[in-house]
Amino acid sequence: MTGTAVEGDALESDRSVKPVVLDVAGIGFGAANLALAAALHETGRSAGALFLEKQQNFGWHRGMLMEGASMQVSFLKDIATMRNPVSDFGFLSYLQEKGRLVDFINHAVLTPSRSEFHDYLNWAADRVRHMVEYRTEVTGVRPVTADGAVVALDVLAGDRVAARARNLVIAQGLRPRLPEGVETGERVWHSSQLLHRLPEFDERAPKRVVVVGAGQSAAEIAGHLMDRYPAAEVCAVFTRYGYSIADASPFANRVFDPAAVDDFYNAPSAVKESLLRYHGTTNYAAVDGQVLDGLYRRQYEQRVTGEPRLRVMHTSRIDSVDPRADSVAVRVRFLPTDEVTDLEADLLIYATGYTSPDPAEVLGGIAGSLCRDETGELLIGRDYRLRTTADFRCGIYVQGATEATHGIASTLLSMTAVRAGEIAESLAGDRRARERAAENWN
Template structure:
């Protein structure tokens, strides 16, 4: 192996975090001001990219700038979004702009700015495997570097932040790859979009709506016909009203975590509009483009059909796709023919194959998911003295806030407090006006 003083192939750390998305990058940022804490973030990519396939010029974030890597637990931190604006000499113009929501392009630039200031973040480092070494009381992590060398590192604690992967449902499995793309790759397949006579978006949510918005703009300029098919009964907006937003608070997360497993699962299903809807601004832009198209008699057909379930899909032999669809209200089936399908079908948790050697030590719930404690650590066998934390893999245990960027700093503060055994960062305690739990049973009867 290639041994260098700058990066020895064998080293030991307090924490190794796998994956460098916004959550683990925020973990590194908060740890960077703690002198006695040795934390390392390993990322297999050569550099930081964030949703490049959906990086539309005008797309904005759905959380405000305070939901950055650090501010909600450390507002004076040197890696805050405000510090980034100041360093880029845009603080004054951002203030005059009077818009708390950065563009998606600006947010990615902020992430890259922060990563460049964190020597604890190592790119081109792919974690192949993690094991528990009982003799040393450490996790051992096998890493392959971009230069072809390998190393075995050790850490008292691990954090898994490998994110989610684009999901393609079975109903679309019969479509050849050249006629199908996921929204995550939309801008990377622009040539295919341009060449198609009709593009059909299957699924809704914010990603699906942004693709439809782009397609409608193309349609006005002579681009392809557009179809939008969604299972939801309407093209529903995100419910971002003030009191509903309190479900993103630590108060609600603590309440949700204490509920029975079955109740949590029911609530996640009921709260879909909170994290799977479309922003009202995007819906308004879509309607405006449709109105403009009506005025100028758009060059190609456009159809929007909610309440549609795609039951099967296949290539028709002529280079087109034939979708078998069902109208959910009436049960009537029909066929839809298109040149290109864009799957706005969301994301699923990535398989954590790298921790397969730990499988016998991990506790799971009745549905086979990790049993996750309030501090975001996975329940392990009693003999394991280290902690294994997860980021954005605990929707089932922590509720609708788990994937949200605005809970990232709080989650990371809880993790750092847990690994150090002290309150490095004060966790917010009063974050909601809503009382989620019933009042105390003062009579002791169990009935209120």
């Protein structure tokens, strides 16, 4: 780990910590900060960067790497190509190194399998392994001051200072979302736990599983469960009348273009709200057309054979959940008539999506330096940098938790490479400004 040594007693700090200040410390090391690490490495600015990750090694949605599940975006929207088409961190470089480039071209697809894309991300993460400290869970941040100004930040992992840096980039990923009052347990899961926990039930194959949700994950899980447990009934419960197809038209997909971020960021609040509402079906509570058609075909064929296993309980909601020793009792209410159905299930799986954690949660030690609007929301610049008070000389950038300010692509791969490049350039500009100031001082 390299950086700039701080001379003398200029910084008020824990004397047990070596006074070395990094250019940037990253909190979290998923696809977003991996893309930033690649950008810094590629431009020769990796020496002063360190990323802190609580997992033991790199992992990306491991619980949903189901056999046959495909990506929903083009392989060109990897962690580098949209930023630099000739980057050797791109998906094509990965294929070339793995000896599968010709085979992939012959496959004639734009969307690789989810498992292959995970392997690609692992390949990229291994290339910047020297920039990452795994098994490190960040618990807080505290200021380091000199002459009344905050000039660096200590990133804490429990009682330990894991890094000291002039800039932070927070990319903590997504947090599983559950309906209010729902708690996971032995037989009640969030979809993110699927492949981690299903092996527990392989020997005692479930007879009935309830899947809540109407989006891509819910539909994929329903299909996977029917394949894995040929005798099980799968009950799909959602408040819609039916699964909706994802809007993947080329015109609608322009909402994920880099230029769309500028349009969204500069738009009035009312326009932002309408854009998120209009284009929600490009990402939320919608199913890829091929997955949807396959699921419908399967249900229809089951009706033909007289062995219905996919039970779609549309326009319905879960009223109550009662976990028991060997089952979970689920009460489902059909909203048009208020009719109630009681189900005895082996498993209840909530495919109810994710939410971005509030970046302020980890920034409690510097809360007074963060600027907010009249509603109390953090102010975020176009370059993803939080606005701070005048005495705050450090940069804090956020990745992912910016849908309200930067648009619907904030949590998706579509903008990952471009955003990483923009943050890298902002960091470089800040560094050049410091260097110019030091030259003028001398």
